[in-house]
Amino acid sequence: MERPLTQHIDLRRPAFTLKEYEQAGGYAALKKAVKELTPKEVQQVVQDSNLKGRGGAGFNTGLKWSFVPMGDEARHPKYLIANADEMEPGTFKDRLLLEGNPHQLIEGMIIAAYAIQADISYIFLRWAYKKAAHLIRKALAEAYEAGYLGENILGSGWGLQMHLHTGVGRYMCGEETALLNALEGKRATPRSKPPFPQVSGLFGKPTVVNNVETFCCIPHIVSNGAEWFKGLSKSEDGGTKIYGVSGKVKRPGAWELPMGITMRELLEEHAGGMANGYQLRGVLPGGASTDFLTTEHMDIKLDFKxxxxxxxxxxxxxxxxxxxxxxxxxxxxxxxxxxxxxxxGWCTPCREGLPWVEKILLSIEKGEGREEDLDILSLHTKMLGPGNTYCALATGAMEPLQSALKYFREDFERHIHEKSCPWNGHEHR
Amino acid sequence: MLTQEEINAIDHEVKLLPHKKAAVIEALKIVQKERGWVSDASISEVAEYLDMSPAEVDSVATFYNLIFRKQVGRHVILLCDSISCYVMKYQEIYVALQQKLQIQFGETTTDQRFTLLPNACLGCCDHAPALMIDDDLYTDVTIEQLDELLKKYS
Known part of the structure; x- marks a missing residue:
């Protein structure tokens, strides 16, 4: 089984230096892209590979790039940004890639920047990732030294600057347009779309934002081709995927596996099944803002569709x-x-609705819930649902709630009828 | 007054950006690094230097939870209270820390040694529960470890 993204990752030893990375084949894809392919050809191979954005939205990456204005008419500077603000609760996959092999991310970003002819790039890294920050700073210095960054990269006449930006907290910074506001020194509130960032992004200039894992796929697609990448997968979405499992399982962790393995394979073979004495009740398959799946879904394929x-x-x-x-x-x-x-706090449904939901849930958990509270919660899942807010935060928040009301309704009702939490013992915050 | 070191560091950031104002988050980080937190006086100093109003700087400063607008202790403990740590019972770690330090979330010990804050997911959910003290990350934290761990920070 091929695992291109993690083949050179071994957290027991230091991450590869530039030299070690090159000896393992690193930066060959960049050379191929810049010397043998036009920017449009790079966009095309990525689009053909059916790489879908690994930040969670699952949009075709090459297609996303294709909306950037190209040619002499295009406005510059154009920007390329890696979203390394991994803050979705339960998510720890980008940390592995950042700490394990920072040069792979940097190479993927330079190729992507070439594909859209960007001039300036940023790695937007969350504050908490101290080790990653240290490694990225070192890797960036090496890449400048080697001429992979700076002016006239590999004699192409095209140049790229790359900077590390470390955040100061807030989940909102992971939202694409809020991230742009944060980089501009503003509050991280989302922007209304359109215009999309590809046309008017950072400082009003054409901008592409992609997730860390997405960029890490790029060198491998350029080296081995779209068909090879599609062949790695067990589904129609191309490539491998870094899957992770946390909670009371025997072996929590993250693994690079073919896109489209089943939930059963992931939970039983890789995570080792439930820890002794515990039964599985539900799973949030892709972070805090996804709907519950339950034991009846064990054999579904873990791909976007x-x-x-x-x-x-x-x-x-x-x-x-x-x-x-x-x-x-x-x-x-x-x-x-x-x-x-x-x-x-930018739009009302989210700012006002979420605290209300939180308070109702706390009162139910404390045994002070009323029958009608469940209806109020259901109403919120609609009022905060798609189309009512600028960004997906509230919509995402409603996903685990609406599915919990569906799959675990009896548990909610028991709290209300028994006027206490049947599990008890939990501290309420 | 901003120190010369602070001004140099802010100027370095301004140079990379299309306009001065865009450096305000970086400037707040720089000031906090030097002074431990961002006081009202610091807000005014940054505002003046970047040609902004103090209110505008404060609106940015108060948005970000890791810009401290209140004085913090010499060391800041960030305890993850997100979902994987909830399943792995971070609450027990919190109770133990409350007993050892005699403070709750948002408070600082009387000797100014520690400030205890909750923090959203630290991104190491396969090793929950997790906490950070200053720049150091601790995972698979147990109550038994806490004394040893706190001892490292004076």
Whole structure:
């Protein structure tokens, strides 16, 4: 089984230096792209590979790039940004790529920048990733030294500057347009679309933002071709995927596996099944803002389309397991506490609705819930649903709530009827 | 007054950007690094230097949870309270820290040694529960470890 993204990652030893990375074949894809392919040809091979954005939205990456104005008429500077603000609760896949092989990200970004003829690029890294920040700074210095960054890269006449930007908190920064505002020194509130960032992004200039894992796929697609990349997958979405599992399983962790393996394979073979004494009740398949799946979904394929067909989203591909010793109401309350706290306050449904949801859930969890509270919660899942807010924060927040009300309704009702939490013992925050 | 070191560091950031104002988050980070937190006086100094109003700088400063607008202790403990750590019972770690330090979330010990804050997902969910003290990350944290761990920070 091929695992291109993690083949050179071994967290027991230091990450590859530029020299070691080159000896392992690194930066050959960049040379091929810049010397043998036109920017449009790079866009095309990425589009043909059916690489879908690994930040969670699952949009075809090459297609996303194709909306950037090209040629003499295009406005400059154009920007390319790596979204390394990994803050979706339960998600820890980009940390592996950032700490394990920073040069792979940098090479992927330079190739992507070449494809859209960008002039300036940023790695937007979350504050907490201290080790990654250190490694990226070192790797960037090496890449400048080697002439992979700076003026006239590999004699092409095209140049690129790349900077590391470390954040100062807030989940909102991971939202594409809010990230642009944060980079401009503003509050990280989302922007209304259109215009899309490809046309008017950072400082009003054409901009592409992609996730870390997405960029890490690029060198391999350029080296080996679109067909090879598609062949790695067990589904119609191209490539491999970094899947992760956290919660009370025997071996929590992250693994690079063919796109489209089943939930059963991931949970049983890779995560080792549930820890002794615990039963699986539900799974958030791709981070905190995805709908629950349950034991009836064990054999669905973990790709964008199949997970959507089962009523959820692949999201970041890092799943959170809810066991039978964990109260579903407490679990969902914890999620809504997070979303209410992280709402940027820009639009009313999210700013006002999420704290209301959080308070109702807390009262149910404390045994103070009323029958009609469940209807109020259901109403919120619609009022905060798609189309009512600028960005997807509130919509995402409603996904685990609406599915919890569907799959774990009896547990909610028990809290209300028994006037206490059947699981008890949990601290309420 | 901004120190010469602070001004140099802010100027370096301004140079990379199309206009001065865009450097405000970087400037706040620089000031906080030197002074530990961002006081009202610091807000005014940054505002003046970047040709902004203090209110505008404060609107940015108060948005970001890791810009501290209140004085913090010599060390800041960030305990992850997100979902994977919830499943792995971060609450027990919180109770133990409350007992050891005699403070709750948002408070600082009387000797100014520690400030305890909740933090959203630290991105190491396969090793929950997790916390950070200053720049150091600790994972698979157990209550038994806490004394040893806190001892490293004076």
């Amino acid at each position: 199949s997970v959507a067909a089962a009523g959820s989203r692949l999201g970041t591909g890092t799943m959170i397991v809810m066991d039978d010793a964990t109260c579903p109401v407490g679990f969902v309350h914890n999620l809504q506490h997070f979303f209410a706290q992280e709402s940027c």
